[in-house]
Amino acid sequence: MGIRIGIYGYGNLGRGVELAIRQNPDLTAVGVFTRRDPSTVKTLTGLPVYSVEEAKKMQDQIDVMILCGGSATDLPKQTAALTALFNVVDSFDTHANIPMHVQNVEKVAAAAKKTALVSAGWDPGMFSLARLYSNSMLSVGKDYTFWGKGVSQGHSDAIRRIEGVADARQYTIPVQAALESVRNGENPHLATADKHERECFVVAKEGADLARIEQEIKTMPNYFADYRTTVHFISAEEMKEKHSGLPHGGVVVRTGKTGLNEEHSHVIEYSLKLDSNAEFTASVLVACARAVFRLNEGGVYGCKTMLDVPPTYFSMKNRDELIKELL
Amino acid sequence: MGIRIGIYGYGNLGRGVELAIRQNPDLTAVGVFTRRDPSTVKTLTGLPVYSVEEAKKMQDQIDVMILCGGSATDLPKQTAALTALFNVVDSFDTHANIPMHVQNVEKVAAAAKKTALVSAGWDPGMFSLARLYSNSMLSVGKDYTFWGKGVSQGHSDAIRRIEGVADARQYTIPVQAALESVRNGENPHLATADKHERECFVVAKEGADLARIEQEIKTMPNYFADYRTTVHFISAEEMKEKHSGLPHGGVVVRTGKTGLNEEHSHVIEYSLKLDSNAEFTASVLVACARAVFRLNEGGVYGCKTMLDVPPTYFSMKNRDELIKELL
Numbered sequence: 001m002g003i004r005i006g007i008y009g010y011g012n013l014g015r016g017v018e019l020a021i022r023q024n025p026d027l028t029a030v031g032v033f034t035r036r037d038p039s040t041v042k043t044l045t046g047l048p049v050y051s052v053e054e055a056k057k058m059q060d061q062i063d064v065m066i067l068c069g070g071s072a073t074d075l076p077k078q079t080a081a082l083t084a085l086f087n088v089v090d091s092f093d094t095h096a097n098i099p100m101h102v103q104n105v106e107k108v109a110a111a112a113k114k115t116a117l118v119s120a121g122w123d124p125g126m127f128s129l130a131r132l133y134s135n136s137m138l139s140v141g142k143d144y145t146f147w148g149k150g151v152s153q154g155h156s157d158a159i160r161r162i163e164g165v166a167d168a169r170q171y172t173i174p175v176q177a178a179l180e181s182v183r184n185g186e187n188p189h190l191a192t193a194d195k196h197e198r199e200c201f202v203v204a205k206e207g208a209d210l211a212r213i214e215q216e217i218k219t220m221p222n223y224f225a226d227y228r229t230t231v232h233f234i235s236a237e238e239m240k241e242k243h244s245g246l247p248h249g250g251v252v253v254r255t256g257k258t259g260l261n262e263e264h265s266h267v268i269e270y271s272l273k274l275d276s277n278a279e280f281t282a283s284v285l286v287a288c289a290r291a292v293f294r295l296n297e298g299g300v301y302g303c304k305t306m307l308d309v310p311p312t313y314f315s316m317k318n319r320d321e322l323i324k325e326l327l
Numbered sequence: 328m329g330i331r332i333g334i335y336g337y338g339n340l341g342r343g344v345e346l347a348i349r350q351n352p353d354l355t356a357v358g359v360f361t362r363r364d365p366s367t368v369k370t371l372t373g374l375p376v377y378s379v380e381e382a383k384k385m386q387d388q389i390d391v392m393i394l395c396g397g398s399a400t401d402l403p404k405q406t407a408a409l410t411a412l413f414n415v416v417d418s419f420d421t422h423a424n425i426p427m428h429v430q431n432v433e434k435v436a437a438a439a440k441k442t443a444l445v446s447a448g449w450d451p452g453m454f455s456l457a458r459l460y461s462n463s464m465l466s467v468g469k470d471y472t473f474w475g476k477g478v479s480q481g482h483s484d485a486i487r488r489i490e491g492v493a494d495a496r497q498y499t500i501p502v503q504a505a506l507e508s509v510r511n512g513e514n515p516h517l518a519t520a521d522k523h524e525r526e527c528f529v530v531a532k533e534g535a536d537l538a539r540i541e542q543e544i545k546t547m548p549n550y551f552a553d554y555r556t557t558v559h560f561i562s563a564e565e566m567k568e569k570h571s572g573l574p575h576g577g578v579v580v581r582t583g584k585t586g587l588n589e590e591h592s593h594v595i596e597y598s599l600k601l602d603s604n605a606e607f608t609a610s611v612l613v614a615c616a617r618a619v620f621r622l623n624e625g626g627v628y629g630c631k632t633m634l635d636v637p638p639t640y641f642s643m644k645n646r647d648e649l650i651k652e653l654l
Contacts, residue, residue, distance in 0.1 A: 126460065136641035139347075183600075264606055276585060308639055
């Protein structure tokens with residue numbers, strides 16, 4: 001039956017994990033663990049649903065628990081607590097707090113002889129790997145990250161809190177001229193606001209003052225004031241039809257120099273274009289669960305990140321196949 | 328003085344390694360080893376030059392030997408032989424023979440408690456890593472590799488062998504329409520000739536029959552006949568001025584599907600744009616030398632590839648810094 005995976009939390013990410021496991025024949029989903037009343041939760045593929053309290057009784061049925069809670073309040077507590085019982089994977093993405101998170105989980109994992117892989121996904125995650133490799137291969141150079149085109153939930157929520165707004169969706173979009181300048185090796189100095197623009201789709205409540213809403217959006221400090229911001233008012237129908245997906249993506253670029261007088265330029269670019277942010281992140285977590293299982297089997301305990309894992313560990317295929325087919 | 332590196336072979340790649348080491352303060356170049364008379368070889372930065380025979384007497388002065396010979400005849404013999412004496416890195420790139428090469432080197436390395444990292448560079452190498460990660464993260468999908476824009480030495484040499492040709496340079500160029508189709512997730516079926524076109528710059532000898540040369544190029548089996556091929560006749564001066572560099576690069580794309588009914592598409596793209604093929608490859612080999620040294624220090628012996636190495640091992644920075652800065 002392969003590697004047995006538990007799914008802890010069942011929002012967008014948990015559903016993505018459920019679906020991703022189906023695409024990986026060496027993995028089996030054991031079930032979903034929820035804080036809600038399990039009888040009220042129906043899974044997409046008919047997976048059994050358990051209360052989070054039942055998890056600790058199921059240690060011998062689960063090889064790796066994938067934690068699908070949020071970074072704000074869930075994971076800072078859950079990851080360390082569950083690492084005492086299970087090998088785990090999480091997607092903790094509050095960048096500034098990652099070092100502390102790694103330290104906290106490390107203590108528990110080492111003592112329990114469990115393996116945890118934290119802050120997995122695409123940023124942090126695949127983008128971090130892209131930065132690490134390109135920095136290692138081009139020691140003299142400059143890094144750039146562009147996010148988008150994609151929906152920012154935080155910015156969408158900020159617009160929804162404005163009086164007169166019924167619904168909103170905000171897309172973060174890389175500024176093409178800035179991206180081209182980077183790709184051409186011009187090494188521009190770019191603040192975040194120079195690299196991104198913000199496009200907002202807003203459904204206004206009946207009779208609302210559109211000019212005031214647009215003004216409030218465009219002058220909102222931190223979120224919009226520093227950015228080139230466009231506001232479109234649309235109907236609820238159009239919102240549902242054209243903006244219900246949660247696409248995202250981005251580009252990591254390193255430009256570097258080599259040569260006797262640094263006369264040669266090189267550009268390394270890694271980019272993602274994702275129809276579903278949650279489903280792609282889930283696919284990454286699932287590959288990480290495979291790696292965690294193998295690390296633990298090999299006696300490698302403690303808190304790891306994607307930066308620590310030998311790449312072959314993520315793959316369904318064995319090393320001989322990978323060398324033959326990919327190298 | 329850091330990790331002590333020997334450079335075995337002093338062509339374009341060896342010179343690139345010499346220069347790359349200068350950009351990595353934790354590495355020191357010990358010297359160059361050559362089959363030529365050392366007194367006839369002058370290094371770019373004044374490194375000492377030794378005869379290859381002297382290498383075996385210098386085991387205690389060199390932590391990692393970077394082999395800069397060719398894949399056709401040098402590396403199949405040199406890598407295994409030198410692994411008996413040193414930790415080594417090579418760039419063996421005859422794709423079909425890599426599994427056998429790994430096996431041959433493995434035996435020697437394990438017996439000598441040395442660490443070898445073979446087939447490093449960008450393809451095989453960074454492109455292989457890009458394929459491995461994207462395949463692991465998107466289990467259901469399709470892979471594409473485009474090479475170029477870049478100089479193909481093999482194709483340039485083939486043109487130079489035609490009667491009446493004084494000099495030639497051939498650029499392999501990705502077909503933009505094919506690349507766009509891939510990027511748009513259309514999953515086209517593409518043969519190598521559908522993905523690339525060939526642009527040739529030729530200096531003809533005086534009085535040569537240009538029409539015949541062009542015809543011979545365009546009908547040359549394997550090399551050109553299947554490809555859209557363009558031929559430009561230029562002067563020796565223009566060749567020297569505009570085509571003396573050896574740029575290269577390429578793009579690895581994986582397109583994949585997720586979702587309940589595979590309704591979401593994702594595109595992962597990794598691309599390189601390199602002014603100097605040899606200098607970038609050398610920069611990769613140098614990061615690999617660092618990794619090899621650390622693996623050997625940690626008691627990991629045998630023949631490795633870039634697919635086997637924990638990414639943090641390639642970096643000058645320590646793990647805490649990498650987690651803080653890149654994750």
